[in-house]
Each structure stands twice: as C-alpha cells, then as structure tokens.
Amino acid sequence: MDLSLSETQLMLRKTVEDFIARDANRDKLIELQQTPRGYSDEIWRAASELGWVGMMIPEQYGGGGSDFSTTAVVYEALGKGPVPGPMFSSGILAGQVILQAGSEEQKKQFLPSIASGDIVATLAMTEPDYQWGPAGVRLRPTESGDQYVLNGTKLFVYDGHVADWLIVAIRTGDGADDISLLMVDTKAAGVSARKLDGFTTSESEITFSNVKVPKANLLGKVNGVKAALDRALLYATPILCAYKVGGGQGVFEMAVQYSRDRVQFGRPIGRFQFVQNHIVQLVNHLDAARWTLNEALWKLDTGQDARVGVHLAKTLASEGYRKACDYSHEVHAGTGIMRSYGLTLYTRQSRSLYAALGDPRYHRKQIANLIETIE
Amino acid sequence: MDFKPTYTPEQEAFRKEVRSWLEAHVPNVEGDRDSDENYAKYRQLGRDLGARGWLRPTVSKDYGGGGLNFEQSVILYEEMDQYGLGLPPYYDSGGWLGGASILVWGTEEQKQRFLPPIFKGEVVTWQLLTAPEAGSDLAGTKTDAIRDGDDYVINGTKIYVGGSHKPDMLWTFTRTDPTGPRHKNTSWFMIPTDTPGVTIVPMDLLGDGGEGIGASVKNTVYFEDARVSAKNLVGGVNNGWQVATTHLELEHGGGGSIGRNKWFERAVQWSKTEKRNGRPLIEDAEARDRLADIFVLTEVSRLFGLRNYWMNRTHQKMSYEGSQSSYYRKLTGLDITTNLQELFGPASLINGGGFDFSEGTLDAYHRSAITALHPGGTADVQKVLMARRMGLGRDEAEAAGKTVE
C-alpha cells in the first residue's frame, strides 16, 4: 500500500501548475469567461502540445498512453485552475468512445488528430427530455440507401459549438439499449450548433435538419454499442471526477485564505465557529470525493471491477463540488459573488458539470443495481 | 497509488500462519460477547496474541510488541476483522492510547516497567480524562494530585470512563499545580486500580458507544485520598497536557483503521430474509436505494480510516485528517441509523419479544450511534480541532500531536 503520488505524477502536476500561473491564471480566466468561446488559443495549444488532450489515447494512435491515475493527476490540476476548454470532451470522452466502439480504420482516422488537438470531437447523447443513458436517446434517423438522414435536436452537448466532429447517439431499435453511434461532421449541410447561455460552461444545442450521414460513419454495429459505450464511460468518468476534485481543492484553498485575511469584529472570520463549520463541511465533501476517486482509479489501473467505485466517485464528485462551492460562498459572502473575484468560475462549473455523464441520483441508482457485486 | 498492501511470499506465509493460529485460538462464544464468561475468553485471546507479539504488532520487541512491519500489521488487522474483532479484541485504552503516550514521553525505566505488560495483554487499562467539571475542556480539570513525600495524593471525580470489566491500571491527568497557568499545571499518572481510595461506580446510559467487547458500561470513578507513587508520573511534573496531546491525537482518529463497518453487509443480509408483502426487501427498488445510501456512507468512512492508517504508519505529516475521520464517522453513524430505520421500519427498534429480526442488534446500534457522538471529543470539538489544524483565521496551522518517539 502506498497512497502517495509518484515522482512522474508530481512532475506532471507541476507542469500544469506552471502553465496555469503563466497563461491561465485567475485574472486571465476571469477575462476569458466573458468571451463567446470561453477559452483561449494558448490554452488549447498548450493542452494539445503538452499532451494533456491525448494522454489517455494509446501511443499507437498518437496519444500518450497514460494510465488512469496519471491522467487524473493532470485533470485534477486543470480543474483547480479551473482551466476551460474541450480537453475532456474531446481527448478523454470522445477519444474513449472511438477507442472502445470504433473500427481499426476509424481509430486511425480520428484518434491521432484528436490527440494532436487538430480536431475537436464530442459526444452528443442527451436530448430536450433530459435523461442520461441509452433510454434517453430518442433521435431516430430515417434511412435512404447507404445514408442516414437526421432531423432533430441534441441538447446539453458539452463543447458542441467548438466541435469538428460529433459522436451522435441515435435510436435504431425499440429495445432500451438499441442505440447506435454515428460520427457526424459539423460542417455537413444542415448541422447547426449554438452555445447555451446561462449558468453553464460549454453546453450547446445541436440541431440537425436533413443531415445526410454515410452509414459507414457508424462506430461499431447497429444496436451493438452498449457494451463499448459503457466501457468508454467507465474509463472517462473518473477523469471528469478528477477535474471536479481539482475545482473543489481550488475553492477550499480560497476559503482557507479568506478566513485568514478577512477581518470582522476585530478578528479574522476564521475564528468564528460557524465560518469554521463551513470550511470543515467543505473539506469533508472534497476529501470524500477525492479518496473514493483515488481508489476507483487504482482499481481501473489494476484491472479490477471498478464499476461501483466509479459510480461512487461520480456521486460524491458531483455532490461534493457543488457543496464545496456553496460553502465557499458562505465563507466569502459578498466578495465571492463578484465575478471579478474568481470564485464563480468554479461555481459555474459545479452546476454545469453536476449532471455531466449522469447526476448523483443516476449514479446512486447504478450502485443500487450492483449491490450483489459488492464484496 | 496502491490501495492494497502488496505481499511478498514471506508475508503471504505469515497470513497463513495468522489464519490458522486464529482458527485455533479465537473462542467460539454464544450469546453476549461481553458476558463475564465470554469476556474472560477474549481476554485470554489477548494474552495469547500478546505472547506472540501480535497484540501491538508494530511496537518494538524491546517493549513487548511484535517488531513487525506495516504490511504484517495490516495482515493481522485484516484477519482479526474476519472475526469482527480488533486489536486488542476488547476494550483497552492502554495499548493504543496510554501505551503510545508512555512510549513517547516516559523514561526508559517507566517504559520497561509499564509497557511490556500492556503490549503483551497482561494488563488492561482505562483512560480517565473526563470530569464532571471538565468535558470538552479537559485542561479545566479540578482533580488534584498533591505531592506528599514519595507519593502524590489524588482527590477528584472522573465520569463516562472505562468499561464493563475491572481493569488493572488507570491513567489520568490531574492538576499538580492547582493555581498554575492553564496547560502547564497538570501531570499524567499511571494508577493501579486496587489503590485504596479508588472507587468505581457503573453508570446507566442510553447505550454504549460501539467501542466493542468490554465497553458496554461506563463508570464514574472517585478518588478519595488515593496515594500514587511519584515514580508513576509520566512525562515530567506539570507537563501532563503535552503527554495528553499524544493519546488525544490518536483517539481523534489519527491512528486510522482498516476495514469497513459491517452495517452495509448486515443490512443486505437482513434485506434478503425480511419480507414485505411476501417479497424479500432486497427486491424492492426503494429498499435498494437505502442500501446504496448506506454503502456510500460506509465507504467514505472506510477510506478516511485507511488513508489515516497509511499516513500514521508511514509517518506522513498529518493535519486535520484524524478529526475528520472521527467527525465523519460520528455524523454518518446517525445517517446510517436513519437509513436502517427507513429500510426495516419500526421493527428495527424492537429488542426481544417476537418481531426482533435483528435480535436487538439494531436497537443497540440506534442507541450507540447517538452515544458515539461524544467519546474522544464531541463531534463539534472534532470540527474545532480541524479548524485549528487547517489554520482557519490563523497565520499558522496548529501542528498535530506527536504520536511517535
């Protein structure tokens, strides 16, 4: 047993931290949040060139071939920024879906350019009747010869507005799991993407009107991708958790510092027990998410059944990031809600990513379904 | 990271040895594990473990421990856990708290005199810290020990202490300079239980704090002109608070733990046999949701304990982690009982008389989850400690108590 990070992992973390200090520090991120795209070229270039986008893609497809724990260290550090951009959506999530579901040819076609950052891909699963999982996929294409024709909407698609390629989940049969995955070029006629404004990060609406897609763009078989998709989600979800844990760490450190700096009634507010309670609850949520995640990563890296562990980690990462922000806001009071201060960069994410890849209720339900597998 | 100790072939052989030894030595008992008769059997198990150095595996052989390494100690804890037992397999504040303090603060002579009997399981001790006037505010104790020749004469009262079977030694800290400055006016003593002037009176409480075999009762202890040799003062005159920081740190959870509490497993088992409308509860979606909730709570507690165990045994710098795991365990204990009551309904409160599917286990847990909020520092006091360790509102974070020499 050794619960410490390896030398390599510590080094990688330092690289991300150095990058953040230079090109994605709080002042820059505060400016970026007002821009339509939400991230900068510097960020995307660094993330691509330093290998963070493609780190979980195998080396034979141009990626870094990192294990889960090491990838998580980098994404935690990115989350602590919090560095925005489609690194996770494209490099991790879309990368894993293509890796698990795609043919050899498709892997060769897409993975190297995803890893290099030349293209951005993302998964388009959910629809206006939001429901995570295959059962929520209702977009049913019509067929015409060797083409599918898409008409409809995918909603809450992370980074859809900056994507070159969409992995669109379509309904191709009546059984709950009868779905298929289709690679759709966003430049194809009839595809439009729009970023959704509000308390969001990069959610977008994608509309398809008479979009013709060759059947050759199917990833895997018709109605035969459920297992591959499950695997891809099992592998990608903990990396998203790591990003959230990093965010929780960010708001924790801000709260501790503020408890020392802010003086009221003649003493630092951190001496008030109610303020202490906020930070205690914050760190408990944070550590619950962190340590369940760490164990899940270790299970994945050592080839054990990690399903329950990943559902557990995702439950607590979603709940924990949200709560961490709530408590940090209580500590910061008025200061925290000024958009120029920086706390809201995280808060926005804690809401926006709460239901990404399934909300806590969904993941608790999965644990309930898997009770018999728990040792 | 690696969450499982990797075992060498020698260590695997050690596990086999432990397993077969335990098979031969763990007593088969019926009924209340804490009855006089059964307790005596567990005490014997403790002595047998102690004779092999397995009671305090990582303590040096010089002081009666096993001189074993981290992985071997994990093996011992894991194998004991299979029987629902810890190390020691009964309530004893000596080995993991008082003994640790003597190890850090005692003179060589005191270590030789006190430690081997404790670490070999020959002597069981109680900790006497809480006083009617001094609960959370331990340093505010008004129990006094006044020097008289080669002895100290102790007067005062301690409450909520000890367990259900008379121990061999007591340890406490008392004022040795009643008018001296706070935190610099107390000393720490080892006291034989049969010292004249020491009286133990059991208390009637809601439930035990889930501290295991031998801890089903708490007591009030009266000192009336009890004489203790000055040789039993550990850590120097008026240095008692420093000595206490060692066992307090450990009691606040800094020592960590291995294994999950058994409430999830038990609840799953009962859900298979308990029926509602003719169907086992485990087939009910709502019931499964409650089981999942219990699982989530117990997993986090397990991981906090495991993290702390690793940090403590590998001498990582600790901050708020001990109190965090203690606080989390206390509070989620209440949440777990709520879930259990929702899962099994009013029958979960019944003890005896026909509707008692858990044979009183759940009644006891409903009570002990409440009782367990207080020992070793209340839930709120754990938060106070965490705040200090994180340095909230302070320029510098407070350092953790010293738990190794």
Ligand SMILES: Cc1cc2nc3c(=O)[nH]c(=O)nc-3n(C[C@H](O)[C@H](O)[C@H](O)COP(=O)(O)OP(=O)(O)OC[C@H]3O[C@@H](n4cnc5c(N)ncnc54)[C@H](O)[C@@H]3O)c2cc1C
């Ligand atoms: C099952 C059980 C086993 C025990 N075993 C032992 C034992 O073996 N040996 C032993 O010595 N003692 C033992 N105790 C006693 C235990 O340590 C005390 O009950 C505990 O420290 C609290 O003291 P108190 O009950 O006097 O409460 P008080 O200290 O009077 O606390 C009352 C309330 O005030 C709060 N409070 C107090 N100070 C502060 C503060 N600074 N900031 C915020 N809130 C505060 C507390 O959190 C609590 O909510 C045991 C208790 C139980 C229930």
